[in-house]
Amino acid sequence: MPRKKIKPKTKPKATxxxxxxxxxxxxxxxxxxxxxxxxxxxxxxxxPGMYIGSTGREGLHHLIWEVVDNSIDEAVMGYCxxxxxxxxxxxxxxxxxxxxxxxxxxxxxxxxxxxxxxxxTLHAGAKFGGKSYKVAGGLHGVGVSVVVALxxxxxxxxxxxxxxxxxxYSRGKALSKVKKAGICRxxxxxxxxxxxxxxxxxxxxxxxxxxxxxxxxxxLTRGVKIFISDxxxxxxxxxxxxxxxxxxxxxxxxxxxxxxxxxxNVFYVVxxxxxxxxxxxxxxxxxxxxxxxSFANNIHTEEGGMHLTGFRTALTRIINDYARxxxxxxxxxxxxxxxxxxxxxxxxxxxxxxxxxxxxxTKAKLGNPEARSAVEQVMGEAFRDxxxxxxxxxxxxxxxxxxxxxxxxxxxxxxxSVIRKGALEGMTLPGKLADCSERDPExxxxxxxxxxxxxxxxxxxxxxxxxxxxxxxGKILNVERARINRALTSQEIRALIIxxxxxxGEDFDLKRLRYSRIVIMTDADVxxxxxxxxxxxxxxxxxxxxxxxxxxxxxxxxxxxxxSGKDVQYAYTDEDKAEILEEFKGKKNINLQRYKGLGEMxxxxxxxxxxxxxxxxxxxxxxxxxxxxxxxxxxxxxxEVLPRKKFIQTHAKKVKNLDx
Numbered sequence: 124m125p126r127k128k129i130k131p132k133t134k135p136k137a138t139x140x141x142x143x144x145x146x147x148x149x150x151x152x153x154x155x156x157x158x159x160x161x162x163x164x165x166x167x168x169x170x171p172g173m174y175i176g177s178t179g180r181e182g183l184h185h186l187i188w189e190v191v192d193n194s195i196d197e198a199v200m201g202y203c204x205x206x207x208x209x210x211x212x213x214x215x216x217x218x219x220x221x222x223x224x225x226x227x228x229x230x231x232x233x234x235x236x237x238x239x240x241x242x243x244t245l246h247a248g249a250k251f252g253g254k255s256y257k258v259a260g261g262l263h264g265v266g267v268s269v270v271v272a273l274x275x276x277x278x279x280x281x282x283x284x285x286x287x288x289x290x291x292y293s294r295g296k297a298l299s300k301v302k303k304a305g306i307c308r309x310x311x312x313x314x315x316x317x318x319x320x321x322x323x324x325x326x327x328x329x330x331x332x333x334x335x336x337x338x339x340x341x342x343l344t345r346g347v348k349i350f351i352s353d354x355x356x357x358x359x360x361x362x363x364x365x366x367x368x369x370x371x372x373x374x375x376x377x378x379x380x381x382x383x384x385x386x387x388n389v390f391y392v393v394x395x396x397x398x399x400x401x402x403x404x405x406x407x408x409x410x411x412x413x414x415x416x417s418f419a420n421n422i423h424t425e426e427g428g429m430h431l432t433g434f435r436t437a438l439t440r441i442i443n444d445y446a447r448x449x450x451x452x453x454x455x456x457x458x459x460x461x462x463x464x465x466x467x468x469x470x471x472x473x474x475x476x477x478x479x480x481x482x483x484x485t486k487a488k489l490g491n492p493e494a495r496s497a498v499e500q501v502m503g504e505a506f507r508d509x510x511x512x513x514x515x516x517x518x519x520x521x522x523x524x525x526x527x528x529x530x531x532x533x534x535x536x537x538x539x540s541v542i543r544k545g546a547l548e549g550m551t552l553p554g555k556l557a558d559c560s561e562r563d564p565e566x567x568x569x570x571x572x573x574x575x576x577x578x579x580x581x582x583x584x585x586x587x588x589x590x591x592x593x594x595x596x597g598k599i600l601n602v603e604r605a606r607i608n609r610a611l612t613s614q615e616i617r618a619l620i621i622x623x624x625x626x627x628g629e630d631f632d633l634k635r636l637r638y639s640r641i642v643i644m645t646d647a648d649v650x651x652x653x654x655x656x657x658x659x660x661x662x663x664x665x666x667x668x669x670x671x672x673x674x675x676x677x678x679x680x681x682x683x684x685x686x687s688g689k690d691v692q693y694a695y696t697d698e699d700k701a702e703i704l705e706e707f708k709g710k711k712n713i714n715l716q717r718y719k720g721l722g723e724m725x726x727x728x729x730x731x732x733x734x735x736x737x738x739x740x741x742x743x744x745x746x747x748x749x750x751x752x753x754x755x756x757x758x759x760x761x762x763e764v765l766p767r768k769k770f771i772q773t774h775a776k777k778v779k780n781l782d783x
Contacts, residue, residue: 164243164272164295171322174269183323184332186273189266190218190314195340195421197222198347199475203311207350208337214318214326221311224283227301236301238281238290242271243297270316271295273323277316282307294319328355334363336423341365342374343421343473371404371471378416378469382408385467385523386516392505398477399497403434403505405470407520411606412664413465418473419481419489428482428489430474433498439464441506446521459524466527474498534607534628553618557582557592568640569593569622570678570734573654576722581644584726585734591638593622598650599657602664616661625666633668641669642741644678644733646720659744670746679740680724680733684716693732695740 167174175182175189187208197203203222211217226237233240245268271277272295281288289304290297318326330353341349345368352362367373372389385407393402417424417431424431439461446452446459474497480490510517552558555578561567569591572578578594585592600613607628610616620627624637643658645651655677662670669675681693685703687710694700700715707713718724724732733739 164245164268166245167269167272168295168322171269171273175273178322178324180325180327180329183318183326184328184336186270186316186318187216187218187328187333188336189270190216190316191337191340192422193267194218194220194222194312195344195347198344199421204346205348205350208333208352210328210330210333210351210353210355211315212354212356214328215315216318216328217313217315219311219313221309224281224310224312225279227281227283227288236290238279238288238301239297242268242277242279242290242292243295244268267314268295270314273319274316275319275321277314280304280313282310282312284310337363338365338377339374339416339418339423340421342367342370342377342471343418345370371402371473374471375404375406375469378414378471379406379408382410382469384408386513386519388509388513388516390506390509392501394501394505396497396501397493399494400475401430401498401501402473402475403470403498403502405468407467407523408469410467413468413470415465415468415470415472417489418471419479419494420475421473422481424481424487424489426482426488429491429495430472430489430498433495434470434472434502435461435465436495437499437502437506438468438470441503441510442521442524444507445510445517446525449517449521451521451525457528459528460531463524463527463531467523472498530606530608534611536608553593553622555594555618556622557585557587559587559589559591561589564637565639567591567638568642569638570642570644571595571619571658572721573645573651574722577644577646577720580722580724580726580729581734584728584730586730590734591622593619595619595654598654599661601657602661607665610661610665619661623666623669625669627665631666631668633672636669636672636674639674640676641674642676642678644680644721646722647680647682648719651720662744663746667746670744673743673745675744676741677744678733679742680718680721680729682718684714684718684728686714686716687712 171178171182175185191206191208194203194206197220198206203220205221207217207219209217225241228237229235230237230240233244271292274292275294277292279290279292285306285308287304287307288301290299290301292298320326333351337349337351341347342365348364348366350362350364352360354360369376372391375389389404389406391404393400395401415427415431415434417427417434419428419430439459442464443452443458452458474489474494476491476494478491479494482488482490510520557578559567567589570581570585570593572581572592572594574596575594578592581592581594595615595618597615599615599619600610602610602616611620611627622637623641624635625631625633626635643655645655645658662675679695681695682697683694683700683703685692685694685700685707687707690707690710692703692706694703704713704715721729721733731738
């Protein structure tokens with residue numbers, strides 16, 4: 124706060140001149156006593172983000188992955204074929220396997236049980252050397268010990284040589300020594316842990332996220348059965364089991380379900396080369412998008428890495444070689460680009476390597492150069508043989524890539540036309556756009572509104588200082604099956620892109636986004652839902668960075684206006700309506716109005732319910748699982764009728780307030 128200037132009540136008396144004060148000497152007390160040494164698992168509790176990425180939702184689930192990874196490593200080595208995961212009440216998680224069980228003998232270095240050493244010491248385990256594990260996911264050596272550190276309670280049971288051993292832990296420390304607890308027939312390890320609420324503000328698991336991860340592990344580890352059950356008590360207990368003999372070939376068929384394959388045969392190769400085991404499966408479909416999922420030692424490398432780079436290099440080279448050799452490409456035609464070669468491609472790339480070099484503790488990217496060369500060699504040789512042996516498949520694959528290249532050139536011309544149009548118009552933005560006066564993008568927001576009627580109300584009700592309105596006429600083009608050049612023939616889509624200022628495709632630049640919040644605001648009826656889906660499809664397919672940057676929102680206009688005398692309240696859900704009507708019980712002349720469209724609200728109502736930052740409710744659109752989101756878009760907007768019919772039948776009972 125600024126200091127207040129206070130005038131003296133009387134004129135100050137003259138004082139003798141004093142010698143100027145010397146500045147106090149800076150403290151030089153920086154001694155050995157100021158050096159802190161964190162022991163045991165203290166570093167993990169002090170800086171959990173360094174080990175699990177975050178203390179939010181991703182970090183919480185990472186605890187499960189770390190424990191399951193140990194069981195998967197046993198399965199990869201052939202010592203385990205059954206893994207059970209249970210979500211228990213009060214946030215507890217149980218992971219049980221029938222592997223060899225963690226050793227319990229006294230460790231020479233620590234003078235403690237090997238079990239306690241592994242559970243309470245960073246960088247301790249059998250994965251750093253020796254013959255126990257040829258490959259493993261937890262090469263950082265911080266896996267299960269991190270879970271111990273970040274759990275308020277954990278119990279581990281180990282069965283070895285018909286004896287059950289037990290030890291409990293709390294926040295990184297053993298509560299007692301390893302104890303014998305009877306006999307057992309089946310070897311294995313059973314872990315139950317309770318995440319620490321001091322570390323994790325919200326302990327809530329995402330069932331679908333866990334299922335997706337475990338399904339991946341079952342596909343990647345042929346011959347292992349993974350059983351998962353939800354026994355939290357919040358809903359009726361539900362369970363799934365995964366077992367796939369087909370491995371990655373089965374995984375490709377799962378990922379492409381609902382799509383039309385371009386060629387019948389799934390390409391598959393598995394080969395060991397220079398101590399790197401390479402396994403790849405792929406298939407092309409008629410989709411315009413591609414999916415490449417990469418793994419290193421069964422760990423999903425979301426950011427790819429060297430193995431993915433090697434795969435892409437080999438794929439593009441072999442397709443161009445085949446196209447040239449068989450005269451699909453003429454001498455004067457340019458090569459097929461990497462993007463062209465990956466259009467409609469679904470591929471899974473898995474490597475198993477003795478000493479993986481992951482970038483970061485969360486293992487999102489693989490850095491081993493030898494993985495790149497191994498994948499490039501294996502993929503190059505096997506894919507060349509596949510194309511030669513399957514000329515029909517080869518013709519379809521190369522034909523799709525050439526079509527993608529032609530479409531790319533056409534799309535480039537169309538995009539340049541839109542960009543050129545925007546540049547020539549300068550500050551003359553689309554005529555429909557009612558822009559705001561604020562020029563700082565961080566302070567502005569754009570409402571994409573359905574129709575001129577709602578657009579008129581929004582323009583009158585908005586705060587024109589920072590809120591811009593862009594009304595769209597009718598339903599925009601369905602871009603699920605349309606390339607960019609086709610999409611840009613739509614006047615409404617061109618107007619939206621020019622208003623956003625980012626351009627589109629490879630010319631996209633998020634820094635040029637003219638508004639920090641893009642808000643989709645449509646009617647709460649079937650047409651409004653359809654328009655919202657079309658817009659989400661457009662953003663998901665061609666403007667995904669806006670979603671990933673956290674800039675896309677969906678407005679939540681109220682469904683009901685409830686009035687009794689001068690008391691007016693708005694209900695955004697049926698639950699809200701029930702609560703308000705309960706409050707109004709006993710009052711006379713209750714008026715209940717159901718809003719079917721934004722145009723039914725006057726400007727002041729739109730402002731106070733849907734546009735005023737102080738009162739409104741908005742949902743931020745996120746992409747947490749691109750594969751799952753893509754599948755839903757394909758089902759709802761794709762060509763195949765049967766998957767869409769099944770989806771509608773499954774969700775029909777959940778539909779409310781259907782306007783016909």
